[in-house]
Amino acid sequence: xxxxxxxxxxxxxxxxxxxxxxxxxxxxxxxxxxxxxxxxxxxxxxxxxxxxxxxxxxxxxxxxxxxxxxxxxxxxxxxxxxxxxxxxxxxxxxxxxxxxxxxxxxxxxxxxxxxxxxxxxxxxxxxxxxxxxxxxxxxxxxxxxxxxxxxxxxxxxxxxxxxxxxxxxxxxxxxxxxxxxxxxxxxxxxxxxxxxxxxxxxxxxxxxxxxxxxxxxxxxxxxxxxxxxxxxxxxxxxxxxxxxxxxxxxxxxxxxxxxxxxxxxxxxxxxxxxxxxxxxxxxxxxxxxxxxxxxxxxxxxxxxx
Amino acid sequence: xxxxxxxxxxxxxxxxxxxxxxxxxxxxxxxxxxxxxxxxxxxxxxxxxxxxxxxxxxxxxxxxxxxxxxxxxxxxxxxxxxxxxxxxxxxxxxxxxxxxxxxxxxxxxxxxxxxxxxxxxxxxxxxxxxxxxxxxxxxxxxxxxxxxxxxxxxxxxxxxxxxxxxxxxxxxxxxxxxxxxxxxxxxxxxxxxxxxxxxxxxxxxxxxxxxxxxxxxxxxxxxxxxxxxxxxxxxxxxxxxxxxxxxxxxxxxxxxxxxxxxxxxxxxxxxxxxxxxxxxxxxxxxxxxxxxxxxxx
Numbered sequence: 210x211x212x213x214x215x216x217x218x219x220x221x222x223x224x225x226x227x228x229x230x231x232x233x234x235x236x237x238x239x240x241x242x243x244x245x246x247x248x249x250x251x252x253x254x255x256x257x258x259x260x261x262x263x264x265x266x267x268x269x270x271x272x273x274x275x276x277x278x279x280x281x282x283x284x285x286x287x288x289x290x291x292x293x294x295x296x297x298x299x300x301x302x303x304x305x306x307x308x309x310x311x312x313x314x315x316x317x318x319x320x321x322x323x324x325x326x327x328x329x330x331x332x333x334x335x336x337x338x339x340x341x342x343x344x345x346x347x348x349x350x351x352x353x354x355x356x357x358x359x360x361x362x363x364x365x366x367x368x369x370x371x372x373x374x375x376x377x378x379x380x381x382x383x384x385x386x387x388x389x390x391x392x393x394x395x396x397x398x399x400x401x402x403x404x405x406x407x408x409x410x411x412x413x414x415x416x417x418x419x420x421x422x423x424x425x426x427x428x429x430x431x432x433x434x435x436x437x438x439x440x441x442x443x444x445x446x447x448x449x450x451x452x453x454x455x456x457x458x459x460x461x462x463x464x465x466x467x468x469x470x471x472x473x474x475x476x477x478x479x480x481x482x483x484x485x486x487x488x489x490x491x492x493x494x495x496x497x498x499x500x501x502x503x504x505x506x507x508x509x510x511x512x513x514x
Numbered sequence: 515x516x517x518x519x520x521x522x523x524x525x526x527x528x529x530x531x532x533x534x535x536x537x538x539x540x541x542x543x544x545x546x547x548x549x550x551x552x553x554x555x556x557x558x559x560x561x562x563x564x565x566x567x568x569x570x571x572x573x574x575x576x577x578x579x580x581x582x583x584x585x586x587x588x589x590x591x592x593x594x595x596x597x598x599x600x601x602x603x604x605x606x607x608x609x610x611x612x613x614x615x616x617x618x619x620x621x622x623x624x625x626x627x628x629x630x631x632x633x634x635x636x637x638x639x640x641x642x643x644x645x646x647x648x649x650x651x652x653x654x655x656x657x658x659x660x661x662x663x664x665x666x667x668x669x670x671x672x673x674x675x676x677x678x679x680x681x682x683x684x685x686x687x688x689x690x691x692x693x694x695x696x697x698x699x700x701x702x703x704x705x706x707x708x709x710x711x712x713x714x715x716x717x718x719x720x721x722x723x724x725x726x727x728x729x730x731x732x733x734x735x736x737x738x739x740x741x742x743x744x745x746x747x748x749x750x751x752x753x754x755x756x757x758x759x760x761x762x763x764x765x766x767x768x769x770x771x772x773x774x775x776x777x778x779x780x781x782x783x784x785x786x787x788x789x790x791x792x793x794x795x796x797x798x799x800x801x802x803x804x805x806x807x808x809x810x811x
Contacts, residue, residue, distance in 0.1 A: 248607055251607070252604075252607060252608075252618050255604070255622075256618060256621045256622070259621060259622060259624075259625060259679065260621060260624075261647075262634075262637060262638075262641055262647075262679070263624075263625075263628070265637075265641070265647055266633070266637045269640075277640075278640075278643070278645045278646065279645060279650070280650075281647065281650050281651065324531075325531040325532060325535070326532075328528045328529070328530075328531055328532070329528065329529055329531065329532035331528050332525045332526075332528035332529040333529075336524065336525040336528065337521070337525070338521065338522045338525035338526065338529075339518070339521075339522055341525070344529065344533075347536065348532070348536075351536065351540050353735060353789060353790065353793055354540065354544070354786065355738070355739050355762075355782075355785055355786065355789060356739070357739070357741075357762050357765050357766075357782050357785060358543075358544060358547060358782040358783065358785060358786045359539065359540060359543035359544060359547065360543075360769070360782070361543075361547055361550065361769055361775050361778055361779050361782065362542065362543035362544075362546035362547050362550065362779075363539065363543050364769075364770075365546075365557070365775070366538075366542075366543070368557075382535065382539050384531060385531050385532065385534050385535025385538070385539060386531050386532035386535050387535050387539050387540075392532065416524070417524040417525075417528070418524070421528070442627055443630075446630050446631040446632070448630075448632055448741075448742040448745075449741055449742065449766075453770060464631065464632040464633075467632045467633060467636060468632060468746065470636070471636065471639075471746070471749075479640070482636065483636075483637075486632075486633035486636055486637060487633070489631065489632070489633045490628055490631060490633050490634075493627055493628060493631070494624070494628075497620075497623075497624060497627055501620055504623075504627075505619065505623065505686055508683050508686045508687065509686050509687060509689065509690035
């Protein structure tokens, strides 16, 4: 076996080619890394701009009154925590009452949404019945209807029932699956569950209700969780319905109470107003922090708001 | 007959809450508001039939109605594209080559969750006040900022910026859509030396068209319904000089401040027609500009 000159040349050429390829790869990697770093810098700048208003709100809630406007710094020269304690009692009724009211409305609404929407979604996704596609199309159409269109007749209806100034107009519709978004979200999820489960359970003599309760619900906890978090946040922030149905300040929810601060604007209570604004956002931020994954997946799969 | 009943009964039991809700909270009220829109109704005396009177007044004599339409359409025309471009741009940045996108995703989504709240509307009023943060930043680069909220020429832009700030949910939907585009298409384009911009127009945009379409329809409908922030920032009236007279704010005031329930119902029905028309146009034209991946053309 002898090594010819051409073989040697070939080997050298191949080595050279490998070297060039390696260099190219290095160059590409370097370019990609630089690109990544640039991207990170850009994204961090955007993040700061996005978050600045929120930090400004937080900072202003702690600043002395004369520092709120006229300075961009977020760090207060002295911390005025009393904005929070004073703000809590700044309105004729303390915020304890508003928070309890909001909590009652929110909890009842979330329960109502979960029960009624999962019922409807189970029927649409898992049961065969006459008129299914017709009703499903109707349900999808209601998603489009602006709340303002049904508002006036609903108001007249609830007024005649004597429900104005109670929480019933806010809560009862949720027990009647008024928010089709959640039905849609759950239908999407229920459909993915294997059909064989229902069939096997049916053969074992399970009733549809048993299947819903013992099979579908336990397997659908992520979807139920997503729906619960979204409805919690939306009901908590809801403004229009409480604005219309609640007239007595004792029954106000937190957003209505915050609006009262605006009427007192100019009485130099900005710090207190911001403090109460911050507090009203805290539950939302906490729930977002805890259930971020569920929220993100929920939007990506259903395309909600 | 009995078999028909036995087959359908369980499903309708499950459907019952929604069915009641549909008739009492959706269909009934929609028909009722159609009827009311042909009446004069102040909630004290019974509705009085006036035929097309409300609509005639609306289209021919009501200046504020036209103003409300102008404000709302301007808002939709500015806010929807602004929000979608932000969302798509950021989603594309997050999509490629970064491993730790979770934190950014959370930061960019947070404003969308908070944006509809009264607290943020209150905050926005102060950010764009004459001595607010925005003007201080502008002053640093030597620009004398306007009194954004109280100047009728600029007030609408504060709400457009608020809408842009909440680009989180379309961003998440775009991200999911971008994930669905096969990587090898970009690799092939890279090998062919296709410039980035052409990769964007020839690969990303066409394959993302269904998602863009979806976001566009959804965001347009959402933007027509904007209420809380406009209501708070305009002191509940549409001020200054009706420059923030969003359609929903006008409707609310006609109904619950002046108790012109008949006229407000006519306004409500026209809003429904606008939204239905937009949805229909989007769907019927979609076949010309949206290509779904499983289609062969």
